[in-house]
Amino acid sequence: MKVAGVITEYNPFHNGHKYQLEQIKRQTSADYIVVIMSGDFVQRGEPAIIDKYERTRMALLSGADLVLELPSVFATASAEFFAGGGVSVLKNTGVADMLCYGVESVDHELTKLVAGVLKNPPAEYSASLARLIQGGMSFPAARSRALCEYFQDNYDISLEKLDAFIASPNNILAIEYEKALMDCDITGFPIQRVGEGYHSTDSTSEFSSATAVRGVISTLIDIDKHNTITNMQLDNSWIFTKFSQLMPSDCADILADCILGGHIVFPDDISEMLYYRLLTWKDKGFAQYSDCTKELSAKIVKNIYKYESFTQFCNLLKSKNLTYTRISRVLTHILLGIENDDFNICMDNPYLRILGFKKSSGDLMHLLKKRASAPIITKVADAPYELISKDIFAADLYGRLCHSQQNEFTHGVVII
Known part of the structure; x- marks a missing residue:
């Protein structure tokens, strides 16, 4: 059995995500795909546009076989800790052979080379980074410049190529994934992205970004009037038609219900x-x-x-x-309420929170139960509260925002 993992947000799920899952099956011949997905708050530091259960449903209907929650401590962290936490969850499943991730351009050797420098920073790189930060640069900009300076002095790599590579948000995550993978036996597997860039707001493309999809949603919602529909003449059919161009039809159906039900959440x-x-x-x-x-x-x-x-x-x-x-x-x-020590506490006390799975993934679920090196949680009521208290608190707050009638203790696992 071959199992591929993906660490993601699906905020919301769109055609680009569907393409990636299809490519994973095609390029790796994986029998199953395990998704590690952010819960109700995401890495940019804001609430997800729809709740984690609806996004889980989207993923399972579009090619994923098992969805586990990325704890909120990791999900809202910087790229380094987002990637490190996600890899930790995947490693603790004991079933994954590889981690697949999207990149703007596939250059696995360069990705691993940069990851190695960040994993064990040479003195020359560290000195440049400190100098640039002291000069007033933000950490991301300083790190990018320091890496360019280091590689320009020590490797025969085009500065323009390296600068463009490091500037991409998806490539930054790819580097962090490879850095985290150095501590385990899971193999990194880059997948070429297609369509619009991470920050693109172009919603006319077949492969529009999640940013663009959220932008379209915002045009239908009157935020100042507590997220009511701007045009009361809109119905499920019209909204479905609008979004079925941007995401799989099953996902468009789910999103339409969320919009009409008043379950959309903005920053x-x-x-x-x-x-x-x-x-x-x-x-x-x-x-x-x-x-x-x-x-x-x-x-x-x-x-x-x-x-x-x-x-x-x-x-x-x-x-x-x-x-x-x-x-x-x-x-x-x-x-x-996420404090400085919480990342290490969460790393030292791992758990596997199942958000959903396919009925057809019985062999995968059996293997997970056999090999997992962390507690598997399917019912919150049965889990030690202190272990997942941060996730429960985040979900409780989010429930108020999206007008949900359920909570973590009453919402069951999504089964497709």
């Missing part, structure tokens, strides 16, 4: 919850929360009465050396 929907949290902790500061420095904590406190909304506050706080994404991630960590 600013967390604004009031977050402001309450910020006011509660402003006297103590926020440096204990993951990714938050003492300097950023002081900046948050200083500007707290200028707060209008989540996205407005992110834009207010961002600067030359603090990216919007870094700030949104920190604010989400504050909202979810």
